[in-house]
Amino acid sequence: MKVENICCIGAGYVGGPTMAVIAQQCPDLMVYVVDQNPERINAWNNDDLSQLPIYEPGLSDVIAATRNKNLFFSTNIDQAIQKAKMIFMAVNTPTKTEGEGKGMAADLTHIENCARRIAQVAKSNKIVVEKSTLPVRTAEKIKDVLSENKTGVSFEVLSNPEFLAEGTAIQDLFKSDRVLVGGDSTESGKAAVAALVSIYENWIPREKILTTNVWSSELSKLASNAMLAQRISSINSLSALCEKTGASIQEVSRAVGLDHRIGDKFLNASVGFGGSCFQKDILNLVYLCQTYGLNEVAEFWHQVIKMNDYQKNRFATLIEDHLKNSGQKGNIALLGWAFKKNTNDSRESAAIYVAAQLLEKGYSLSVYDPMVKAERINLDLSILFEAQNKSEEQVNKLLANITIYSNLNAALSQADIVAILTEWDEFKAFEWQNYLENAPNSFRVFDGRNLLNKAISPKIYSIGN
Numbered sequence: 001m002k003v004e005n006i007c008c009i010g011a012g013y014v015g016g017p018t019m020a021v022i023a024q025q026c027p028d029l030m031v032y033v034v035d036q037n038p039e040r041i042n043a044w045n046n047d048d049l050s051q052l053p054i055y056e057p058g059l060s061d062v063i064a065a066t067r068n069k070n071l072f073f074s075t076n077i078d079q080a081i082q083k084a085k086m087i088f089m090a091v092n093t094p095t096k097t098e099g100e101g102k103g104m105a106a107d108l109t110h111i112e113n114c115a116r117r118i119a120q121v122a123k124s125n126k127i128v129v130e131k132s133t134l135p136v137r138t139a140e141k142i143k144d145v146l147s148e149n150k151t152g153v154s155f156e157v158l159s160n161p162e163f164l165a166e167g168t169a170i171q172d173l174f175k176s177d178r179v180l181v182g183g184d185s186t187e188s189g190k191a192a193v194a195a196l197v198s199i200y201e202n203w204i205p206r207e208k209i210l211t212t213n214v215w216s217s218e219l220s221k222l223a224s225n226a227m228l229a230q231r232i233s234s235i236n237s238l239s240a241l242c243e244k245t246g247a248s249i250q251e252v253s254r255a256v257g258l259d260h261r262i263g264d265k266f267l268n269a270s271v272g273f274g275g276s277c278f279q280k281d282i283l284n285l286v287y288l289c290q291t292y293g294l295n296e297v298a299e300f301w302h303q304v305i306k307m308n309d310y311q312k313n314r315f316a317t318l319i320e321d322h323l324k325n326s327g328q329k330g331n332i333a334l335l336g337w338a339f340k341k342n343t344n345d346s347r348e349s350a351a352i353y354v355a356a357q358l359l360e361k362g363y364s365l366s367v368y369d370p371m372v373k374a375e376r377i378n379l380d381l382s383i384l385f386e387a388q389n390k391s392e393e394q395v396n397k398l399l400a401n402i403t404i405y406s407n408l409n410a411a412l413s414q415a416d417i418v419a420i421l422t423e424w425d426e427f428k429a430f431e432w433q434n435y436l437e438n439a440p441n442s443f444r445v446f447d448g449r450n451l452l453n454k455a456i457s458p459k460i461y462s463i464g465n
């Protein structure tokens, strides 16, 4: 089965970069990326490539090479569905905020809306691909919704989860560790799997393309994120013990990671993991386990999130304790807002939680991030405070104590102490030694990323040391 046109519903952090790379690697394929958010689509179509809605190293080059050649961004969802033989769904699947499973289960409203739209407008057979991260057995629900189409059109549903990490998305897409395609073992299911595999085969070696049943594919995505996050919580739990015992977390990480059975990746202690996915996907896994009565399994994975919350709270409390003990009133320069370097994404960033805790304790903050905009920073905090049921007046009062700067030196100019929350290269390159020599004795840099060499000054607190 030859596929000539594909479309992707959802032009976000996954849909945009993934489709751009497919378009570049498959010049004969027409790729339509659609979204219900016209601002986002306008930004993808902006002539000025520095204004793309997503910052990812290498992305603008891929967009420049493909846009309006075989990659098109538009809000015309129905037309794209009708043109495409294969439809990817890369819409957001956040944690539910109301109803059954509130605070735990994945909210599948956007996925269901996409499936409903496809059912309503499809006039020919389609392969529908789950690109979003979904609970196991979502394909069943999607098939139910698609069956609302009464025109005799047939649908195959595949699972093809995305494993890219933000900040390295383009590199990850070019050289994926693996591509996973889950499909039914019927003849039409196998043909659909083969059609998707043949797209990836344009640049991914065949042995790295795994084909499985749909449920294994859906679950493998949740399992991968849970196991990655588990490593961070494991090392972060040990960072607290290092601080009590005089061990150094970097030395422990290195010693542990040299065992090839364990490996050295994802063992950097930090202020806590962030990002739109780890927490929501683990909560989703916990909820699934509970639903199947696997309470011990649910509790095991829930602990990964609890440890992450503990680490964010522990870091903010260390800052508070220092300010209390040194009798300082305290303006704190928070360096970094993105959940990791090389992205403008701040969803679930540890910075939000550390900032909120410090603002609530009455401290004032000077924030600087090279990529996250001031409106986003204020919005992140407002959303958190509102979720904590604070009144508008309380939120405004808290936000009045935060000043957002557009460069590092300006943020430092008011600071009594500093907290590094994102590992941006700019923070590492700063002349800390000089700066700290001239700072008062009570000055501290709370390095939540172990970015600085602690040996250069006794004024550096580095996590897990």
Ligand code: NAD
Pocket (backbone or CB within 6 Å): 009, 010, 011, 012, 013, 014, 015, 034, 035, 036, 037, 040, 077, 090, 091, 092, 093, 110, 113, 114, 131, 132, 133, 134, 162, 163, 164, 165, 166, 276, 277
């Ligand atoms: P995102 O919020 O950046 O983008 C989702 C887009 O979908 C939004 O632009 C939204 O307007 C659009 N949308 C929602 N419903 C729609 C509808 N009915 N019709 C048209 N457009 C609609 O989300 P994201 O970060 O790209 O994540 C998407 C999915 O991919 C999630 O399930 C996530 O867990 C998964 N994932 C994300 C990453 C990542 O790095 N962000 C990596 C792997 C997997």
Ligand code: UGA
Pocket (backbone or CB within 6 Å): 133, 162, 163, 164, 165, 166, 167, 225, 228, 232, 265, 266, 267, 268, 269, 270, 271, 272, 273, 274, 275, 276, 277, 278, 339, 340
């Ligand atoms: C993660 C996974 O790595 C991707 O494979 C997956 O596709 C994606 O989630 C998703 O499903 O959304 P991402 O969240 O973009 O990718 O970034 P990571 O590099 O995994 O970092 C997540 C968080 O963990 C960041 O806050 C990072 O700073 C933190 N981290 C990472 C640590 O604290 N220590 C580490 O050793 C590694």
